[in-house]
Amino acid sequence: MTTVALKPATMAQALTRALRDAMAADPSVHVMGEDVGTLGGVFRVTDGLAKEFGEDRCTDTPLAEAGILGTAVGMAMYGLRPVVEMQFDAFAYPAFEQLISHVARMRNRTRGAMPLPLTIRVPYGGGIGGVEHHSDSSEAYYMATPGLHVVTPATVADAYGLLRASIASDDPVVFLEPKRLYWSKDSWNPDEPRSVEPIGRAVVRRPGRSATLITYGPSVPVCLEAAEAARTEGWDLEVVDLRSLVPFDDETVAASVRRTGRAVVVHESGGYGGPGGEIAARVSERCFHHLEAPVLRVAGFDIPYPPPMLERHHLPGVDRILDAVARLQWEADN
Amino acid sequence: MTVMEQRGAYRPTPPPAWQPRTDPAPLLPDALPHRVLGTGTAARVDPDLLRRLYTELVRGRRYNTQATALTKQGRLAVYPSSTGQEACEVAAALVLEERDWLFPSYRDTLAAVARGLDPVQALTLLRGDWHTGYDPRELRIAPLCTPLATQLPHAVGLAHAARLKGDDVVALALVGDGGTSEGDFHEALNFAAVWQAPVVFLVQNNGFAISVPLDKQTAAPSLAHKAVGYGMPGRLVDGNDAAAVHEVLSDAVRHARAGGGPTLVEAVTYRIEAHTNADDATRYRGDSEVETWRAHDPIVLLEKELTERGLLDEEGILAAREAAETMAADLRARMNQDPVLDPMDLFAHVYAEPTPQLREQEARLRAELAAEADTDTAAGFEPEGGGR
Numbered sequence A: 001m002t003t004v005a006l007k008p009a010t011m012a013q014a015l016t017r018a019l020r021d022a023m024a025a026d027p028s029v030h031v032m033g034e035d036v037g038t039l040g041g042v043f044r045v046t047d048g049l050a051k052e053f054g055e056d057r058c059t060d061t062p063l064a065e066a067g068i069l070g071t072a073v074g075m076a077m078y079g080l081r082p083v084v085e086m087q088f089d090a091f092a093y094p095a096f097e098q099l100i101s102h103v104a105r106m107r108n109r110t111r112g113a114m115p116l117p118l119t120i121r122v123p124y125g126g127g128i129g130g131v132e133h134h135s136d137s138s139e140a141y142y143m144a145t146p147g148l149h150v151v152t153p154a155t156v157a158d159a160y161g162l163l164r165a166s167i168a169s170d171d172p173v174v175f176l177e178p179k180r181l182y183w184s185k186d187s188w189n190p191d192e193p194r195s196v197e198p199i200g201r202a203v204v205r206r207p208g209r210s211a212t213l214i215t216y217g218p219s220v221p222v223c224l225e226a227a228e229a230a231r232t233e234g235w236d237l238e239v240v241d242l243r244s245l246v247p248f249d250d251e252t253v254a255a256s257v258r259r260t261g262r263a264v265v266v267h268e269s270g271g272y273g274g275p276g277g278e279i280a281a282r283v284s285e286r287c288f289h290h291l292e293a294p295v296l297r298v299a300g301f302d303i304p305y306p307p308p309m310l311e312r313h314h315l316p317g318v319d320r321i322l323d324a325v326a327r328l329q330w331e332a333d334n
Numbered sequence B: 001m002t003v004m005e006q007r008g009a010y011r012p013t014p015p016p017a018w019q020p021r022t023d024p025a026p027l028l029p030d031a032l033p034h035r036v037l038g039t040g041t042a043a044r045v046d047p048d049l050l051r052r053l054y055t056e057l058v059r060g061r062r063y064n065t066q067a068t069a070l071t072k073q074g075r076l077a078v079y080p081s082s083t084g085q086e087a088c089e090v091a092a093a094l095v096l097e098e099r100d101w102l103f104p105s106y107r108d109t110l111a112a113v114a115r116g117l118d119p120v121q122a123l124t125l126l127r128g129d130w131h132t133g134y135d136p137r138e139l140r141i142a143p144l145c146t147p148l149a150t151q152l153p154h155a156v157g158l159a160h161a162a163r164l165k166g167d168d169v170v171a172l173a174l175v176g177d178g179g180t181s182e183g184d185f186h187e188a189l190n191f192a193a194v195w196q197a198p199v200v201f202l203v204q205n206n207g208f209a210i211s212v213p214l215d216k217q218t219a220a221p222s223l224a225h226k227a228v229g230y231g232m233p234g235r236l237v238d239g240n241d242a243a244a245v246h247e248v249l250s251d252a253v254r255h256a257r258a259g260g261g262p263t264l265v266e267a268v269t270y271r272i273e274a275h276t277n278a279d280d281a282t283r284y285r286g287d288s289e290v291e292t293w294r295a296h297d298p299i300v301l302l303e304k305e306l307t308e309r310g311l312l313d314e315e316g317i318l319a320a321r322e323a324a325e326t327m328a329a330d331l332r333a334r335m336n337q338d339p340v341l342d343p344m345d346l347f348a349h350v351y352a353e354p355t356p357q358l359r360e361q362e363a364r365l366r367a368e369l370a371a372e373a374d375t376d377t378a379a380g381f382e383p384e385g386g387g388r
C-alpha cells in the first residue's frame, strides 16, 4: 500500500488553484478587480494569474466597483466569463446598482436570450480584526435578490469545488469567501484529483441524532466545535453545512431535521431579516410534525459590525450555540 | 442614404449659433505643478506661515513614525502612513477657518490632528476601538472615511446647506488618486459645479492605489484636468511643497467663500511607505523610485528655504523636533494604556431609541458578561433543562 504524502493547502490557495484551472481550461474566463494583477489581490487569491495568463486575462481595473461589475456585464454579454473580485464585503456596495438592476435580472428580462455567466467573489464576514467596513456579512442582501446564486464554502475542498462550479455556471454567482477561513487548512491535497461540487447541495459535516445545527461559511467550524463540546455532555449534534444559500437544499436540511427533531440555525450576520429567518421558516414548513421544539436562531446582533475590540461579543461562538441547544429542552433519554 | 436620412429623422446640421457654455481655457490646469519653494517666489509668503508649516510638518512626520511603531508593538491594528505627504495634510488643515469643514479619507489622520484633533482620538478607528473617536461637530471634521470617495458628496451637501443657510462656510474634501475613479467622485464634482457649492476637492496623487499605479487608474493628462469637464477650475500643485499647496488651497478656499464655486486641486506627491503596515510594496515598485522621492522630501524642501533665507536656525529646528518628540511621547504613553471598552456600548448608539429586539439582545449580553465574571475559567456549558 502506498501512502500519498498529503500537502495541505489553505483555502486561499485552493481558490487560486480553482481560478488557475478554470482559466487554463477555458480561454473565456477573465479575472478582474482592484489589485488582482501584480499584487495578486490583498488576500493573494489571484497570485500569479497575471503572470501566467497575461494582464488581459487577469486585469487590475481602475478603482470603481460599479465600473468593474458594469463592464463585466458587457464582457459577459459578449461571451466572456468574467470573475470579478470585490476587495472587501462593504466595498461591493457601490456595485449593487449593477448587481441588482442588471446582473440579477438580465436572463429574466431578455426571456432567456442573454444569460450572464459571471462570478462575483466577495471576501466576507468578521473575526479577523478588520477596521470599519471590513467585516460585513451581506448575504441577506444577495439572497433577497432573485436571479443570483449565492454560495459560500467552509472547507478547502469546497472552496475549490464550488468556485469551479460557479465559474462554469451559466448564471451569475455571488461567491462569498469567509475571510477568517482563508488561512485554514484541511487534508485537501492540490495534487490529487479535484472534485467540482454542484451548486445547491448541502452536506452533513457531522452526523448526529439529537439536534441539527444548520450553518454555512465561517460558522461551520464554530458549529463543529460546539458539537464536540456538546458530545462530552452527552449530546449528539448533527451539523449541516449549507454551502449554497441560493439555491437552497431543502431536502438535505429537512431530512436531517426530521431525523433529529430539533434545529438551530447559526450564522454571524444579523438575525433580524437575516438568512436564519428564511431557513427557520422553511424548516418549520417542512418538518412541523417532526419538530420537538421551535427552530432557534443564533446570529450576530442586529447592529452595524462592531469595532474589532468588541467583535468577540458580537460573533456567535460555541457558548451561545450550546445555550441555544439547551433551550431546545433536551430530554434525558436522548 | 441611410435609413434614418431617408426617413428625414437625421439632420446633421448643427444649431446656428452654438457656443460653449463655459470658456474652458481659464479652467484648465497648468501643465506643470505649481511650485513656490526654491523658485524665488517664496518671499511673498508670510514667514510666520512658513515657520508654522515647518513645525507642523516635523510634528506630522513624527506622528507618522510613532503610529507606525505602534503597529509593530501591536498597539495599533493598522496604520496607513502619510509619510511624504505631510505637506498636503498640514496645508489642508491650516487653510481652513474654524467654521469650515474638513472631510478626510482614511489616510488623513494627520490633517485631522493638524486641525487640532487629539492624536489619540484620531486613532481609535485604526486601533480597533470606536469607529470614530470624536464628535465630528466639535472641530468640524467628518469621520475618517474608509469606503473611498463616499465622503465627497457629503462635503458638497454640507457646503451647499451652509450656503442655503447664509453661512460663510467652506468644505474641503480629501481623496486619493485611486478614489477619483469611483462614481461618487464624479457625482460629487458634478453636483458641486452645478450648485456652485463652496467646496474644494484635494486629490493627493501619491502614485498608487495600493498596488495600482496612476497610469492604470486614468488616461487623463492629469487628475486636475478632470475638473474642466464639470465646469470648475483644476489646479495642479507640487504636493511636497507645503507653501505651494497652502497657496493653491487658499486661493481655492477664497474663491469658494466668495461664491465662485468649487475647485479641484491635484497635489502631486508620493507615498513613501507601503499602503499600510500590512502591505508588501516590493511586489509592485522598486526602491530607486522611492529614493528619488525621498530627495524631494517636504520637510527638506521647506527647511532649505527657511534656513537659506535666515528664517530658521539650528535652534528653531531643534525646537520643532522637541515639540514633535513631546507629542510622540504623549501619544506613545496614552496608546500604551489598554483602552477600556464597555461591551454594552454595542447597543448604545444603533438608534436614538433602541428597538425592543435590541433591548433583548442587550439583556442577553449583560447576562453572558455576568456569567463570565462569575467563572474566571472558561464557562462550562450548563444547559437550562439539565439534560444529560
Ligand SMILES: Cc1ncc(C[n+]2csc(CCOP(=O)(O)OP(=O)(O)O)c2C)c(N)n1
Pocket: A034, A063, A065, A087, A091, A094, B107, B146, B147, B148, B175, B176, B177, B178, B179, B180, B206, B208, B209, B210, B271, B275
Ligand atoms: C469603495 C472602496 N473600494 C475599495 C477599497 C479598498 N481600498 C482601500 S485603500 C485602497 C486604495 C486607495 O488608493 P487611493 O485612493 O489612491 O488612496 P491612497 O491609499 O493612495 O491614499 C483600496 C482599493 C475601499 N476602501 N473602498
